[in-house]
Amino acid sequence: MHLIHVYGKKYERGSNWSEPEVLELLQIWSDVPVQTELVTCLRNQHVFNRIASTLRQKGINRTGDQCREKIKKLKLEYKQKTLRSARYYELMERAQSNRSAAASGSTLPLWSGSVANQVIGLAGSETNPNRAGEILEIKTEVMSSDDEAAGPPEMLYEFGPVDEEDEAGAEHKHAGPNTDEHAEMDGEQGNAHVICSPSDCSDQNMTGSSGAGVSPATAPMAMRDGGSHGDQEGVSGSFHQRKRRRVVRGGDGELSSALAGYLSWQQTAEERFLALEEARMRQEARAEERREQQEERRAKQEREHEFRLMSMLTRVLNSARGTEDQSATTSRDMPPVPSSSQTLIPNSAKAVPNMLWGDQTPQNSPYLSRRGNSMLLQQGILREGYNQYHANKHDEISNPHGIINLGTSENKLCFDLLQKRLSRPDMLHIDPAFLQYHDWKGHSFLREEVAKFLSDYCHSPKPLKPENVVVMNGCGSLFSALAATLCDPEDAILIPSPFYGVITEDVGLYSSVILHHVPLYNQLTGSDVRPFQLTVEKLENSLKDAKKEGLNIKALILLNPQNPLGEMYSSEEMTSFLQFAKMHQLHVIIDEIYMLSVFSETDTFRSVLSLDGLPDPQRTHVMWGVSKDFAMAGMRVGVVHSENRDLVQALDQLGAFHGVPGLTQYQMAQLFRDRDWLNGEFLPENRRRLREAHIFLTEELKKLDIPFLHRGAGFFIWADLSKYLKEKTFAEELSVWRCFLKHRVLLSCGQAFSCRSPGWFRIIFTDQQHKLQLGVQRIKNALEELQDSSMLETRATDKRDDGSGTARREDAKTIDECKDQTLKTSSVQTKPDTVHIKAEPVSLADESIVILNGQSGIRSESLDSLIGTLRQQIRSSDWLEKHKPELAAGKDPTQLDVFTDLLEKARK
Structure with a gap:
């Protein structure tokens, strides 16, 4: 067939x-x-x-x-x-x-x-x-x-x-x-x-x-x-x-x-x-995904290019009118507001502080891993503020208009005492052992002196043993090492909030350990007798919530004295917290880095090491360092005491990554031995200066009618500025924080410490008297601007309500409302364990000093140089043509001459 x-x-x-x-x-x-x-x-x-x-x-x-x-x-x-x-x-x-x-x-x-x-x-x-x-x-x-x-x-x-x-x-x-x-x-x-x-x-x-x-x-x-x-x-x-x-x-x-x-x-x-x-x-699906990623990267690059163009344009405009603005600087150390005839971009400075757009916003790098990019993009508010200050530090001679730092917790009151002591001949000894590898837990002579020092100043009932001491380069390294040795990745640690925000990065960057917050509030609830009080009941509730979320809680972190509250826990309170941890088999990491910075004559600090018996000594670990109490934040020496020999041995394996130089260890041992200098000169004088600076700042806050927590420990005051917020949101709190920075004074806002109530700020008072006075004056100027902008907003809103007969709720800019808005108010996204800033466009303020990329005082650059750079940007984009500025109604058309001239020069 x-x-x-x-x-x-x-x-x-x-x-x-x-x-x-x-x-x-x-x-x-x-x-x-x-x-x-x-x-x-x-x-x-x-x-x-x-x-x-x-x-x-x-x-x-x-x-x-x-x-x-x-x-x-x-x-x-x-x-x-x-x-x-x-x-x-x-x-x-x-x-x-x-x-x-x-x-x-x-x-x-x-x-x-x-x-x-x-x-x-x-x-x-x-x-x-x-x-x-x-x-x-x-x-x-x-x-x-x-x-x-x-x-x-x-x-x-x-x-x-x-x-x-x-x-x-x-x-x-x-x-x-x-x-x-x-x-x-x-x-x-x-x-x-x-x-x-x-x-x-x-x-x-x-x-x-x-x-x-x-x-x-x-x-x-x-x-x-x-x-x-x-x-x-x-x-x-x-x-x-x-x-x-x-x-x-x-x-x-x-x-x-x-x-x-x-x-x-x-x-x-x-x-x-x-x-x-x-x-x-x-x-095909993978190819489509790659195409989408490429398109997303292209769109992101276009946005960044536009932001750079706007930054360059703003710098050119400020440089063009810099001479006239600089001559108008007032004795109040406040940036002048230009007249309306000089305004190209409508003035909204009094309503919305200027956003800190920078030329080099962190981006995902193709050269880094996912973990590396996570570290690259980690930008907490405390770190951002410090970067702004570091790029434009105040100096009486070379940079009098620089930023006064009242946001970073450093003791700058005792440099004269330390300089004199560190210059003595006994501090200059060099031994061959200091230049060689040493025990990664620390030289034996240093650990012996640390054990004696903590036994005396913590009032331990029995001498502490040197073999229970580990020395590393700062308490940040200790937090990171303890998280790595006590927890697995994705495990969690309880911590009362507000708390020192950098701890989130300390335990998370290397070890991928997260923090589960125990929220504390200024309103009194239950058995509270003071604001932001920590109780065992709150610890229990947070632990239950964490288990419901599927988190594996392995430890509890306690700060005593507390940062940023200045709170000190009594022996009874601390014992109850330790018993709670023992019942749930949790490690307790207690940071007592401010234990010798208690300046109140009526308050008494009690260390955990002073207790007659610890409920669970194998799970209790006490940290301390020289950064605060010895005013040596740059020396990077931190110690931890633990009776858990397994933990000590595990930390010894990480010591190679966090070791302290031998010469530094020798100098620290010399200071610990010199009890005459410590007890007779340094510690009493340090407490006296802390007390005087604290009194000065609290009196100024009382004059401004600003509520605050009155505590007698630490370098800071926890103040309530919520009345200066237009609305009770963290986005508005961030705007207030940027307003202070615009007036060249750095504070720390509450969301940097994971505070649940917007409007709280930490103000550092441990600086020289003349800098502290200047910082307070700049705070006053910023608050006056915030208050004026609030009044202008109220008047503008009332006027619109009366004219239309309907109650509209709109964002007030100033009396001169801008038609073409180039940037919008910055907003904040918060997570339970960390704070991330989501930058959105904000209205450009017409001010003499615009802060860009962490720098102010940019008039030092020549106008020709800035125009040349701007010309290169314009040639590669038609963004300026598409976004030509428009004047508000009734403005003089000649105000666009500056922009027109710049555009013509760029085309040549």
């Missing part, structure tokens, strides 16, 4: 299918007759042609190829569970059940129409004794691509003997180069000789694609790729191909077995094809 098959036209990709069209297609395709015919026929293109014809009768113009490709796509999505509609799933499941029923309900393939009848007749011809020795030959007419759309080709059935020589010649003519790969069976045994190409027989290969990639050798039937069968005939564009099949009369079992084997192979091919399609879709 010869079966001649001809390819139809190539695969066509149709337009997108609508949902009603897909439903109609699935309804027809999933019917039992269609599924039965698809399961049992060798060539199913005519089935999809009839489906397309049925769709055309319903007004859906689709071809058979388009129907087949859509069904394949739907089958793939059904397998991947990505179908868009539940109705699709129902129809696909219906088709699957109908296909299974068709496969199991018949051993012989059931073709529709005349094809089915002829094949059934072929199977029944075995019973005709007169035709027993004859060979059945089936030929398929050559069909062009145009004919294919009309339906299946007609079958011609011829009975009679076939000349073996003629048949061999024909076979040689049409078989192609791989004829030897044909699996031919012995016709005398009643088996069939089958020649069939998988690319001709499988429905997916009928589309012209590469198919499922299954080798014909794996098929149960004897098959091979016939290559280019037959001759090419017909009109241009038609592709003719022939397929031959020889069947020796045999029983029903042989034909059924061959067809069942072919169907099994076809299923394998389909599964392989679906796997390849799935892989292709995954590759």
Whole structure:
């Protein structure tokens, strides 16, 4: 039997299918007759042609190829569970059940129409004794691509003997180069000789694609790729191909077995094809993701370019009018406000402080890991403020208009005492051991002196042992090392808030340990007797909340005296906290770095080490350092005492990364030994100066009617400035913080310490008297500006309400409302364990000194240099053309002359 098959036209990709069209297609395709015919026929293109014809009768113009490709796509999505509609799933499941029923309900393939009848007749011809020795030959007419759309080709059935020589010649003519790969069976045994190409027989290969990639050798039937069968005939564009099949009369079992084997192979091919399609879709998804990332980076670069242009323009404008503004500086040390005739960008300084946009905003680096980029982008408010101060420090001679730092907790009152003591000859001794590697826990002579020092000044009931002491380069390193040794990544530590904000970075950057806050409030609740009071009940509630969130709490951090509150815990309170930790098997890390900075004559500090017995000594670890009490923040020496020998040994392994230089260790040991200098000179004088500075600042705050916590320890005052907030939000608190910085005085806002109530600020008083006075004056100036802007906002709002008759709530800028707003108020996003600043555009203030990239006082740069840089930026962007400034109503048009001149110079 010869079966001649001809390819139809190539695969066509149709337009997108609508949902009603897909439903109609699935309804027809999933019917039992269609599924039965698809399961049992060798060539199913005519089935999809009839489906397309049925769709055309319903007004859906689709071809058979388009129907087949859509069904394949739907089958793939059904397998991947990505179908868009539940109705699709129902129809696909219906088709699957109908296909299974068709496969199991018949051993012989059931073709529709005349094809089915002829094949059934072929199977029944075995019973005709007169035709027993004859060979059945089936030929398929050559069909062009145009004919294919009309339906299946007609079958011609011829009975009679076939000349073996003629048949061999024909076979040689049409078989192609791989004829030897044909699996031919012995016709005398009643088996069939089958020649069939998988690319001709499988429905997916009928589309012209590469198919499922299954080798014909794996098929149960004897098959091979016939290559280019037959001759090419017909009109241009038609592709003719022939397929031959020889069947020796045999029983029903042989034909059924061959067809069942072919169907099994076809299923394998389909599964392989679906796997390849799935892989292709995954590759496309990854490529699309890469394209989106590239587009996002491009958009980000464009935004940054625009910000740089605005920064350069602002600097040029301020430099252009710098001479006149500088001469107008008042004795109040407040930046002057230019007259309206000088205003290019409308004045909104009194309403919204200037945003600190910089040229070098941290970005994700392609050279760093995810953890490295996390460190790069870590920008807390305390660090940002310190960077601004460090770039523009106040100096009476070289930079009198620099920033006064009342935000960083440093003791600057005792430099004369330290300079005199550190210059003595006994501090200049150099031993060879100081220049060599040492015990990473610290030199033995230093740890011995630390043990004696803590035993005396902490009033320990028994001498502390040197082997329980570890020395590292600062308490920040100690926090990091303790978090790494006591916690696993993603574990959590309880800490009462507000607290010193840098601890978040100390425990998180290296160790990926998070802080779970125990919120304290200024309002009294429950058994509280003072604001921001910590109780065991609050610890218990926070621990329960952490467990509900799925956090694994491993430790508790306590600061005593507390930073920023200045609170000191009594022995009874501390004992209750330690018992709570023991009950829940929590480590307790107690930071007592301000223990010798208690200046109140009525308050008494009690160290944890002074307790007669610790509830859980193996989980109690006490920290201290020389940064605060010895006014040596730059020496970087911190110590921890723990009776847990395993912890000490683990910290010893990290000491190589946090070691203290040998010369520094020697000098610290000398200071600890010199009790005459400590008790007779340094500590008493330090407390006296702390007390005087504290009295000065508290009196000034009382004059300004600013509430504050009156505590007798530490370097700071926790003050409530919430009455200067236009609304009780952290975004408004950040605006107030930036207003202080604009007046060149640095404070620390409450959100830097994770305070839950907006408006609280930490003010440092441990600076020289003249700097403290100047800082207070600048604070007053900033508060007056904030108060004036609040009054202007109230008047403007009242005026609008009276004029319109409706109460509108709008953001007040100043009396001169700007039309083209270039920046908007900055906002803050806070998380339970850290504070992140989300910078949004804010209104540019018309002020003589605009703070950009952490620097003010930029008039030192020449105007020509700034214009040259701006010209380069303008040439690479048309941003200025698109964002030409507009004047407020009633303004003199000549105010745009400066901008016009700059733009013309840039074009030259």
